[in-house]
Amino acid sequence: MTMTDWAAFDRQLASRRRAIVEGLVEFVRLNSVSQESAKVRVTGEWLTGVLRVRRGLPEEGGPGQPLGDFADDDLGSLALYARGSADDKGPIWSHLHALELMDALGRSPTVNVKFIFDGEEEIDSPSLGPFAEAHRDLLAADVVILTDGPQHARGRPTISGGARGMMKVELVIEAARRDVHSGNFVAPNPAWKLNGLLASMATSDGVPLIEAFEEDVVGPTAAEHQMMAALPLDLPALEKDLGVRLPADYVERIMFHPTLTINGLQSGFVGAEANTIIPHRATVALDIRMVKNQQWTKVYGRLLEHLRAQGFTVIESGDEPLPDDLRGQAVRVVDKRGYDAAKTSLDLPVSREIIAAVERAHGGERAVLLPTMGGTVPMWVFTDILKIPTLLVPYANENNRQHGPNEHMKLDHLFQGIRTTAQLLTDLAAPPPA
CATH class of the missing domain: 3.30.70.360 (Alpha-Beta Plaits)
Known part of the structure; x- marks a missing residue:
C-alpha cells in the first residue's frame, strides 16, 4: 500500500523524534573522515554503506547541553553540533528513517529506490566514476536526487538543477x-x-x-535570468553576517x-x-x-x-x-x-514532478529554484556517465558551517528531511514504458 494518510505519518514521526536524534548522535560520533579510509570503512560497516566528512579543526567548539536536558516538544528548535551532522550524515539519516517510518505504517514506496552513500566525496569521489562505468545496469534509474548542500537562507525548500x-x-x-x-x-x-x-x-x-x-x-538563458531575479537573496544581510562587501552580481558569479x-x-x-x-x-x-x-x-x-x-x-x-x-x-x-560541472533542466517532466512533491512535503510552500548551485558534488557521474537526469534537493540548513568549526544540523531540518524523502518516494511514479 502507498502512503496516503500523511497525518498518521506525521504523528509517527513526532513519537519517534527523540530516538531518531539519539541514533544520529551515535552516527556522528563515528569517525568517518575521508582522509582516514580505515575509519570510513568502520562507519560504513556500521551503516551498511559509507559516507564521508571533512577533517575537524583545532578551534572546533566545545560540548553543548546534553540531549536529556530537553523535552520532546523542544527538539524541533534545537541543532546538533558535530562534524558531519549537516554534511552529510543528517540527510542520510533522514532517508533511512523515512523508509523505516513508512514500513512501520505498512506503506511502500511507489518507486524502486537505490541509495548511494559516497565515502569519498570530500576527496573528489575517485572511485564513483569507475564504479558507475562498471555497473551501468545496476545503477540504471529514471532520476537521481542528491541531498547534499544547504537550503535557502529563509528555510524554504530548495531545488538545484546543477553543480559546478x-x-x-x-x-x-x-x-x-x-x-x-x-x-x-x-x-x-x-x-x-x-x-x-x-x-x-x-x-x-x-x-x-x-x-x-x-x-x-555559456551564459544564463532568459529563463535562468528570471530564476536568478526571483531568488529571495538579502545581500545586505549576508554582508552584515560576513562583515565584508560582496559584488552586486553575486548570484551570477556563483552560478555562471x-x-x-x-x-x-x-x-x-x-x-x-x-x-x-x-x-x-x-x-x-x-x-x-x-x-x-x-x-x-x-x-x-x-x-x-x-x-x-x-x-x-x-x-x-x-x-x-x-x-x-x-x-x-x-x-x-x-x-x-x-x-566537470553538470546540469539538468528544471523544465523536464520529472523535474517538475520532484518540485511539486518537495513543495507538498513543505505544506505547499514554493520552492526556491536554482539553475545550478555554486558548490561541487559528483553530479557528472550520473548525468554524463549514466545519462540520468539529476537534481539536488538539499536538506541541511543554510549557514550550517560545513567544512568548518561548529558545523551543525538544525533538527527541524532533519525531521523535515524525513517527511520530504517519504513524499518523494510516494509521489514519484515510474514513467510508462516507451
Whole structure:
C-alpha cells in the first residue's frame, strides 16, 4: 500500500523524534573522515554503506547541553553540533528513517529506490566514476536526487538543477635546500616568488587573469535570468553576517562563472614561532570552480600555460629531486584532481514532478529554484556517465558551517528531511514504458 494518510505519518514521526536524534548522535560520533579510509570503512560497516566528512579543526567548539536536558516538544528548535551532522550524515539519516517510518505504517514506496552513500566525496569521489562505468545496469534509474548542500537562507525548500565542477591543485616553489638566516644570507625567497605568481593569476578582488580562463563558458538563458531575479537573496544581510562587501552580481558569479580561490598558503613561520629566516619552500593550495561546458582538464592546461608564461618551469611530479639550476625557477604541481560541472533542466517532466512533491512535503510552500548551485558534488557521474537526469534537493540548513568549526544540523531540518524523502518516494511514479 502507498502512503496516503500523511497525518498518521506525521504523528509517527513526532513519537519517534527523540530516538531518531539519539541514533544520529551515535552516527556522528563515528569517525568517518575521508582522509582516514580505515575509519570510513568502520562507519560504513556500521551503516551498511559509507559516507564521508571533512577533517575537524583545532578551534572546533566545545560540548553543548546534553540531549536529556530537553523535552520532546523542544527538539524541533534545537541543532546538533558535530562534524558531519549537516554534511552529510543528517540527510542520510533522514532517508533511512523515512523508509523505516513508512514500513512501520505498512506503506511502500511507489518507486524502486537505490541509495548511494559516497565515502569519498570530500576527496573528489575517485572511485564513483569507475564504479558507475562498471555497473551501468545496476545503477540504471529514471532520476537521481542528491541531498547534499544547504537550503535557502529563509528555510524554504530548495531545488538545484546543477553543480559546478572543480579542480584542486597545490603549487610549490622551492629555492635553497634549507631555511637560511635572513641577516647572514641574501638568497631567493620562494614566498616572494609565489606572491608575484599569484598576483599575476588574479586581481586583489579575486577576478581571474589567466588567459582564456572563461573559454567555453555559456551564459544564463532568459529563463535562468528570471530564476536568478526571483531568488529571495538579502545581500545586505549576508554582508552584515560576513562583515565584508560582496559584488552586486553575486548570484551570477556563483552560478555562471568560474572562480579561482586561494584555499591556503604555507611558508616559513608566523606567530609565536616566527623567526628571522628566508624560507626555502612556499606552497599554495588552490581550487578552481568551473561551470557547465568547461572541461577541467582543459582549464588545467590553461593554468600550466600561465605558469610557463610567467617564466617558470613546470614540474608535474611531487617526488623527483629538484635540479639546482631550477631552484627558485620552477613550480612543482602536486595533488592535482578534479571533475566537470553538470546540469539538468528544471523544465523536464520529472523535474517538475520532484518540485511539486518537495513543495507538498513543505505544506505547499514554493520552492526556491536554482539553475545550478555554486558548490561541487559528483553530479557528472550520473548525468554524463549514466545519462540520468539529476537534481539536488538539499536538506541541511543554510549557514550550517560545513567544512568548518561548529558545523551543525538544525533538527527541524532533519525531521523535515524525513517527511520530504517519504513524499518523494510516494509521489514519484515510474514513467510508462516507451
